[in-house]
Amino acid sequence: MNGRPTALIAEDEPLLRDALARQLAQAWPELEIVALARNGREAIRLFDARLPDVCFLDVHMPGISGIEAARHIGRRAHLVFVTAYDQYAVQAFAQGVLDYLVKPVEMERLAETVARVRERLRAAQPAIDTEALLQQLAAQLQRGAAPAPLRWIRAQVGQTLRLIAIDDIDYLRSDTKYTLVAWRGDDGQPGEALVRTPLKELLAQLDPAQFAQVHRSVVVNLRAVSHVTRGDNETADVHLRGRKDVLPVSRSYLHLFRQM
Structure with missing residues (x-):
């Protein structure tokens, strides 16, 4: 040529x-x-x-x-x-x-x-x-073939595009038109970023053996869970390793933690 x-x-x-x-x-x-x-x-x-x-x-x-x-x-x-x-x-x-x-x-x-x-x-x-x-x-x-499980999420943080590995995510929470991604960097420090992809769409691409929906607006990485505290018979709270965040577990998802 x-x-x-x-x-x-x-x-x-x-x-x-x-x-x-x-x-x-x-x-x-x-x-x-x-x-x-x-x-x-x-x-x-x-x-x-x-x-x-x-x-x-x-x-x-x-x-x-x-x-x-x-x-x-x-x-x-x-x-x-x-x-x-x-x-x-x-x-x-x-x-x-x-x-x-x-x-x-x-x-x-x-x-x-x-x-x-x-x-x-x-x-x-x-x-x-x-x-x-x-x-x-x-x-x-x-036909809208279902994508393979996500390996990372790209999130805009100011002028920086962060490629967040799925394993580094602690939880995801629906935030109006966005989804908040709470993740942990290589230094172990927690970080947060907003992505435009709806929580429901992200959940469909996550490994169900690793990520569980615990509330209509919250999905948690089970590997990041420290412990679960029970409230009354219809609620519970999820506590995460290295984070002060406490995530609510609604009645519909309480069965996930029956034996905890």
């Missing part, structure tokens, strides 16, 4: 989009990023205008998904999917067809993916025909 290789990045989260661009600059210095798209529709428009060699596409984007954008691109570019949900990537990768990265993107994994794509470009290999597989994945997205 002649000249520098070019790429498009499509990711609806600005901080993650910029972070991937910086990581690519480190892993693939000669790669020229010619387009940054905020959604699938913009990815299609920018691809048709710039015709990059490689497209890094977030699977889940509002409106047109990364899968649908990839179907439009077809074999005109090499595709790399970026996903927070392993199930889509695993199904595709098990067949040795699609390259993918799992968010948060790790440099080691990115370097391996870059090496494969660079080799294809160097050897002038045509992009892989993935239409049948993409059609299958698009159908799964339309």
Whole structure:
């Protein structure tokens, strides 16, 4: 191929989009990023205008998904999917067809993916025909396939995007239109952040063996529980290790702690 290789990045989260661009600059210095798209529709428009060699596409984007954008691109570019949900990537990768990265993107994994794509470009290999597989994945997205259990939650704290590991979360509490995430950092100090995802939606993606709803507005990490104190016959309070917070247990969920 002649000249520098070019790429498009499509990711609806600005901080993650910029972070991937910086990581690519480190892993693939000669790669020229010619387009940054905020959604699938913009990815299609920018691809048709710039015709990059490689497209890094977030699977889940509002409106047109990364899968649908990839179907439009077809074999005109090499595709790399970026996903927070392993199930889509695993199904595709098990067949040795699609390259993918799992968010948060790790440099080691990115370097391996870059090496494969660079080799294809160097050897002038045509992009892989993935239409049948993409059609299958698009159908799964339309059916609203349940995502795999969450591994982390991204939360905006001022100008900083925090990637909070699920195991570091002590509890989640519904807060009007937001969800409060109470977590513990590497130094063991407690922290809090608000995310826009409703509590009900987050709960559906959490491992039920680890997280339990104890109140209509509270979900607790059972591993963070120090002890439970009973009130009257219809209520209880959950106490957490290293926190002063006391979480209410409503009557509907008291059975979870009958033997405590």
